[in-house]
């Protein structure tokens with residue numbers, strides 16, 4: 001790979017990466033290729049199968065028992081391919097409401113809407129009929145988020161024990 005900045009050849013290292021670029025603060029990736037240019041200092045992260053990775057992250061969020069944080073709501077909405085206003089239309093709320101959910105921790109998304117968003121993520125790959133599990137979603141009112149770690153394998157992204 002050549003540097004986009006100065007065209008020098010770049011060298012590759014396999015590294016662990018704190019994936020803040022996804023908008024979440026608690027996602028760590030193992031086995032990611034980092035290309036670095038030693039001429040100008042430019043570096044480029046090479047993340048394969050990003051759609052699959054994002055789907056695994058979104059599914060983690062959809063199934064957690066604690067409430068969703070603003071940045072998690074945004075991540076899930078974007079993963080579904082919605083603009084803020086399209087998402088608002090889809091679930092019959094005002095666009096300002098979606099914006100508050102995603103930016104203002106004081107304006108909490110109500111749990112019914114949260115479950116609707118979670119179900120939209122889970123229904124992306126197939127039918128969801130585990131209604132017993134649905135009760136568990138967000139039942140813990142705290143907004144804590146566990147650290148999420150993933151590693152690349154030959155068959156794609158896998159959750160790796162933190």
Ligand SMILES: [Zn+2]
Nearest residue numbers: 003006037040
């Ligand atoms: Zn360079």
